[in-house]
Amino acid sequence: xxxxxxxDDPQTxxxxxxVACLLExxxxxxxxxxxxxxxxxxxxxxxxxxxxxxLIVVVKNPNTTPVERQxxxxxxxxxxxxxxxxxxEYGLDLVTSEAGAAAENPSLAREVQKMDTQExxxxxxxxxxxxxxxxxxxxxxxxxxxxxxxxSQMLNRNCRPQKKTILKLAEALNVQACDLWPxxxxxEMLDAVASFQQDDYVMTDAEARALSDTSRPxxxxxxxxxxxxxxx
Amino acid sequence: MTDHPHQxxxxxxxxxxxxxxxxxxxxDEPWSKHVTEWILGSDVLESMKRGxxxxxxxxxxAEIVGFGSVGTSVWQWPPPKGxxxxxxxxxxxxxxxxxxxxxxDPDWRYSRQLMSHLIAEAQRVxxxxxxxxxxxPSWLVLxxxxxxxxAIHFYEQCGFELIPDVLRRQDHKVMKLWIGD
Numbered sequence: 001x002x003x004x005x006x007x008d009d010p011q012t013x014x015x016x017x018x019v020a021c022l023l024e025x026x027x028x029x030x031x032x033x034x035x036x037x038x039x040x041x042x043x044x045x046x047x048x049x050x051x052x053x054x055l056i057v058v059v060k061n062p063n064t065t066p067v068e069r070q071x072x073x074x075x076x077x078x079x080x081x082x083x084x085x086x087x088x089e090y091g092l093d094l095v096t097s098e099a100g101a102a103a104e105n106p107s108l109a110r111e112v113q114k115m116d117t118q119e120x121x122x123x124x125x126x127x128x129x130x131x132x133x134x135x136x137x138x139x140x141x142x143x144x145x146x147x148x149x150x151x152s153q154m155l156n157r158n159c160r161p162q163k164k165t166i167l168k169l170a171e172a173l174n175v176q177a178c179d180l181w182p183x184x185x186x187x188e189m190l191d192a193v194a195s196f197q198q199d200d201y202v203m204t205d206a207e208a209r210a211l212s213d214t215s216r217p218x219x220x221x222x223x224x225x226x227x228x229x230x231x232x
Numbered sequence: 233m234t235d236h237p238h239q240x241x242x243x244x245x246x247x248x249x250x251x252x253x254x255x256x257x258x259x260d261e262p263w264s265k266h267v268t269e270w271i272l273g274s275d276v277l278e279s280m281k282r283g284x285x286x287x288x289x290x291x292x293x294a295e296i297v298g299f300g301s302v303g304t305s306v307w308q309w310p311p312p313k314g315x316x317x318x319x320x321x322x323x324x325x326x327x328x329x330x331x332x333x334x335x336x337d338p339d340w341r342y343s344r345q346l347m348s349h350l351i352a353e354a355q356r357v358x359x360x361x362x363x364x365x366x367x368x369p370s371w372l373v374l375x376x377x378x379x380x381x382x383a384i385h386f387y388e389q390c391g392f393e394l395i396p397d398v399l400r401r402q403d404h405k406v407m408k409l410w411i412g413d
Contacts, residue, residue, distance in 0.1 A: 023251060026251065026254075027254075031254075031255075034254070038251065038252065117268070117269050117272040117273045118265075118269050118273070119269065119272075119273040119274060120273075157273070157274060158274060159274050159278065160273055160274050160275055160278075183262075183265060185262050185266075186262070186265050186266045186269055188401070189262070189263065189266035189377070189401075189404075190266050190269060190270060190273075190275055191401070192375070192400060192401035192404050193266070193270065193275065193323060193324060193375065194275065194278070194279075195400070195401065196305070196321065196323065196375050196400065196404075197279060197282060197284070197303060197305050197321065197323050198305065199305055199306045200306060200307075200308055200316075201305065201307045201308065202307075202308050202309065202311045202312070202314075203307050203308060203309040203317075204397075204398060205309075205310075206395065206396065206397040206398045207307075207309070207395060207398050207406065208309035208310065210395040210396070210398070210408060211307075211309075211317060211319070211371055211395075211408065212309075214370070214410075214412070217370075217410030217412065218391055218392070218393045218408070218409060218410050219391060219409070219410050220351050220390060220391040220409060220411075221389060221390055221391035222344060222347065222348055222351070222389070222390050222391065223348055224348055224351040224352040224355055225348050225349070225352050226242070226349050226352040226353060226356075227239075227240050227241060227242040227287075227289065227345060227348075227349040228235070228239070228241050228242070229241065229242050229243070229244070230241040230242070230243050230290070231243070231244075
């Protein structure tokens with residue numbers, strides 16, 4: 001959670017904002033539309049992708065006029081689906097998608113829910129509690145004894161808080177830990193995985209014994225073979 | 233030559249791939265939820281910063297079946313500043329609950345294809361070891377929740393053995409597999 005992890009050059013920040021914008025928009029699409037949209041986007045050259053992402057920022061900008069928005073959407077449709085279908089329509093009705101099909105489509109709502117990981121829910125809830133209680137990032141950082149950038153990282157989902165941090169945050173905000181992270185066991189297990197990978201872990205005697213005993217090497221019982229690779 | 237219809241393909245995972253994982257879920261058991269959370273959240277990215285390689289596994293129709301990872305770590309024994317041993321490890325792997333036990337043909341079972349790939353990549357790490365020859369890793373280890381009997385059984389079928397008397401963080405067992413010469 002070092003301060004250096006925070007992007008500080010405006011270009012990186014802008015790029016991250018654009019990607020967030022793209023993700024948010026894709027989540028508002030019905031699932032089949034999203035699949036086709038993503039497929040088409042993935043096939044584009046980097047240059048086209050950049051244009052599309054820039055246009056999405058225009059679409060999502062609250063200050064964009066309806067005419068500009070319509071034009072941006074048509075340009076995106078043009079770029080992604082250059083061949084019109086038999087009805088003379090481009091392959092995807094982006095304007096309808098943009099109208100927010102999520103609200104009318106329960107299966108999509110469920111899908112969006114699934115993409116909302118506990119970490120995303122946590123960031124959202126933390127933000128809400130902080131707003132409701134009018135507590136700044138700096139003040140919260142002070143109360144839990146961490147740096148302000150660390151709080152910012154959590155709010156922006158750049159790092160997952162450890163279980164003990166969640167507990168401290170809950171105490172500092174005077175809410176229940178499960179109000180911030182409903183499945184606190186999940187955080188605990190993720191901590192376990194993170195620690196599993198930590199260098200300089202000191203093995204227990206039992207582990208050291210098991211790993212220094214090379215007299216009985218248990219080899220793979222299945223054929224080990226790398227799978228064919230694909231690139232996206 | 234056409235590939236077998238159940239052939240899986242490996243895709244090197246990058247942050248940009250995360251959007252393809254909408255709806256990906258390893259199941260509702262507590263030990264499955266954190267697997268899903270790991271690949272959808274920031275933990276996978278943290279792990280990659282430490283050199284872990286991560287793959288998505290997909291069918292010929294580009295449906296994402298699961299993911300897996302291989303990394304290394306340096307463990308110490310005896311304390312406080314004992315010998316340092318490099319371990320190849322599988323930080324995390326998971327299969328979407330919809331593809332559990334699929335396909336019925338055991339030779340093409342997705343879980344098996346996935347593990348076959350991870351073991352091969354772990355063996356590659358050991359084989360291509362460029363550091364001190366004496367420190368060359370010869371074990372592949374993974375961690376599994378003690379109540380996740382199905383996973384333990386599967387790992388045993390692949391050749392992994394439980395390390396006795398070891399529990400990490402109260403409820404995780406560690407399993408080992410020989411990948412040395």
